[in-house]
Amino acid sequence: MSEKKTNSFKNSLIFPALLLGLFTLVASAMLSSGDLGTRDAIAERLAEDLQASISQVIPEDIHDNNLLEDTLRIAGPDGAELTVYQAKMGGEVAAVAFTVGEFGYSGLITSIIGIDRNGKILGVRILSHTETPGLGDKVEIAKDDWVLDFSEKSLGDPLSSQWLVKKDGGYFDQFSGATITPRAVVKSVKKGLEFFEAQKEVLLTASNPAQEVM
Helix, strand or coil: CCHHHHHHHHHCCHHHHHHHHHHHHHHHHHHHHHHHHHHHHHHHHHHHHHHHHHHHHCCHHHCCCCCCCCEEEEECCCCCEEEEEEEEECCEEEEEEEEEEEECCCCEEEEEEEEECCCCEEEEEEEECCCCCCCHHHHCCCCCCHHHHHCCCECCECCHHHCCEHHHCCCECCECCECHHHHHHHHHHHHHHHHHHHCHHHHCCCCCCCEEEC
């Protein structure tokens, strides 16, 4: 191509479009390569975080199986598909763990709850929330031990009518200046206990890994 034609081509509207397209193609290839290179690492980290959270609500000495592999998928309290982690000892389900959620002051508060086969809470931990720092974030175990008050509780202890914060006439404490957040957590934990009670037969039946019951 002559120099004149080359300059003419560079000055045309086509050249910038082709150049932009080339840059976009190269950038896309680099992003795709980076995603593929980190996807496994991210998945592994998420699995580790989930395992750590489950281990806080299901004691290691009551099961001999891999909780992340022994799961049951079932319609949850809100109708959406829910993954239930079954803690088994000698093939028998000793406890289960699953997530519960309720909207607080700033958004959805997601917790994981561990319940033994008798319906008693083994532990509750907050997985995610967007509550106000310094107030609502006291539901996190790293900020306050408030969430530990759920341990050993059940639908009958306290009575069902007492599954409220004290401001509403119930059993559980609220935070100074933040009632909505603990109220939401108490409500979601009670909902989890009611779900367990309603689905106890299914939840305590040893399942094949990743079995679906919808």
